[in-house]
Amino acid sequence: MKIGVMSLAHLHALSYIGLLGARPDVELAVADPDAGQRPPGESGGRALAERLGVTRYFDTYEDLLGWGPDGVVICSENSRHRELTEFAAAAGTHVLCEKPMATTVADGEAMVAACAAAGVHLMVAYPVRFSRQFRALLATLPALGRVIAVAGTNNGKLPTARAWFADPVLAGGGAVMDHTVHLADLLDVVLDGAEAESVHAVCNRMINATAPVETGGLVSIGYPGGVIATIDCSWSVPEHYPTWGGLTMRLIGEDGIADMDAFAQAVHGFSESSRAPLRLDFGAGGDAAMLKEFVSAIRDGRRPQPDGESGLRSLRIVARAYESVRTGEPA
Numbered sequence: 035m036k037i038g039v040m041s042l043a044h045l046h047a048l049s050y051i052g053l054l055g056a057r058p059d060v061e062l063a064v065a066d067p068d069a070g071q072r073p074p075g076e077s078g079g080r081a082l083a084e085r086l087g088v089t090r091y092f093d094t095y096e097d098l099l100g101w102g103p104d105g106v107v108i109c110s111e112n113s114r115h116r117e118l119t120e121f122a123a124a125a126g127t128h129v130l131c132e133k134p135m136a137t138t139v140a141d142g143e144a145m146v147a148a149c150a151a152a153g154v155h156l157m158v159a160y161p162v163r164f165s166r167q168f169r170a171l172l173a174t175l176p177a178l179g180r181v182i183a184v185a186g187t188n189n190g191k192l193p194t195a196r197a198w199f200a201d202p203v204l205a206g207g208g209a210v211m212d213h214t215v216h217l218a219d220l221l222d223v224v225l226d227g228a229e230a231e232s233v234h235a236v237c238n239r240m241i242n243a244t245a246p247v248e249t250g251g252l253v254s255i256g257y258p259g260g261v262i263a264t265i266d267c268s269w270s271v272p273e274h275y276p277t278w279g280g281l282t283m284r285l286i287g288e289d290g291i292a293d294m295d296a297f298a299q300a301v302h303g304f305s306e307s308s309r310a311p312l313r314l315d316f317g318a319g320g321d322a323a324m325l326k327e328f329v330s331a332i333r334d335g336r337r338p339q340p341d342g343e344s345g346l347r348s349l350r351i352v353a354r355a356y357e358s359v360r361t362g363e364p365a
Contacts, residue, residue: 035060035329038103040095040118041110042066042078044132045195046159049321050107051086060329063090065098068110073197099125105332107159107325108132111204112211116141123152130157130328130338134215134352135345137206142349146342157328157338158345160219161320162281162296164327168220168320171283171294178287181224184263185286186217190279191271192242192249200247208247210237210355213267218348219340220283221255221263229347232256234364235355241270253355256364276313 037060039047054062069078083091092098095118098106105128108118115136122129129149135158136142149156162168175181190213193199205211222228237251250268257263271279281296299317304310331338354365 035105035333036101036103037062037329038092038098038101038106038127039064040098040106040108040122041068041114042082043068043072043111043114043196043198044109046132046321047107047109048086050109050325051083051088053322053325054107055087057325057329061090062088063092063098063101063103064088065092065095067094076196095121099127103127105130105155105328107328111198111201112206113137113204116145119145119156120148123148123154123156126152126154128155128157128328128332130159130325131345132159133219133345134206134211134349135342136349137211139346139350139353142342142346146346149342155328155331155338156342156345157331158219158340158342158348159324160216160340160344160348161324162216163219163223163340164320164323165296166318167294167296167298168223168283171285171292172223174285174290174292175224175287177290178285178292179289180259181285181287182261183286184221184224184261185284186220186264186282187266188213188216188279188281189266189268189270191273191275192245192269200245202247205247207352207356208237208245208251209249209267209269210235210251210253210359211247211352213269214251214253214265214352214355215348216281217263217265217267217283218255218351219344221257222340222344222347224285225257225261227344227347228257228261230255230257230351230354232364233351233354233358235358237359241268248359251355251359253351255351274310276311277315 237248
């Protein structure tokens with residue numbers, strides 16, 4: 035099966051390329067024609083692709099799609115997801131799009147419509163729902179009884195490796211845009227696709243007062259049946275912390291409580307030579323299982339999950355969060 039990667043703007047592309055390139059059933063190709071537009075010092079283009087072991091590189095997206103891929107993984111800046119999705123759909127190619135699926139609900143709806151009209155799949159890259167930790171959390175649901183509240187955190191470092199993450203146009207926002215959607219997607223699974231009834235959010239730039247976007251945020255969501263969920267989506271992890279950040283989720287049911295820490299599988303220590311903490315991660319993560327779902331769905335001719343509609347529900351929460359920040363009222 036032929037799978038292409040469109041853009042290396044998002045650093046998740048490096049993981050996807052490594053995993054896809056290791057699969058014997060996948061022919062991999064990459065195109066990153068926008069690399070020259072990035073700030074000095076940011077990697078990309080043919081040089082990065084070759085460093086990652088990619089042997090088939092195309093200079094344009096047109097050439098990549100002309101190669102005839104069965105599917106593509108879009109890893110561009112958020113604001114360019116719609117354009118590349120529509121381009122791929124018009125070529126009859128299935129799409130796995132990096133999260134968030136778009137910067138506006140209108141763009142997300144257009145992506146769903148374009149893929150539906152072309153008869154191709156649209157999947158959104160939410161790897162945490164494929165993690166062993168989340169699957170274990172779901173297994174506790176029968177014992178918890180009716181879920182009445184959820185508390186989630188998705189914290190990370192200020193994303194300095196790619197300047198576009200803090201660009202309000204290219205990213206569509208800051209921490210609220212970047213780190214709300216993963217937990218919103220997990221809520222989508224836990225609550226069987228229920229649409230949010232209300233969203234109340236606050237944000238600030240306390241972590242970096244000069245940033246052009248918010249660096250901290252808290253989103254509160256009301257769901258049908260009186261379920262309340264909160265998401266701490268801040269870029270609040272110190273620059274020199276041993277890891278990028280993490281994601282946690284607590285489910286509170288009528289009959290019990292269950293906790294998940296998606297990135298807790300690690301050995302901790304201390305280095306005498308560097309006078310710094312050590313961390314050795316051994317968790318598998320969800321990227322491989324997510325890519326397996328995408329490839330398998332193409333092969334089996336079935337709709338992958340999470341699909342475009344799932345991505346839209348998460349994106350609507352983000353859009354309503356920003357509206358709440360603007361008005362100071364629930365949206």
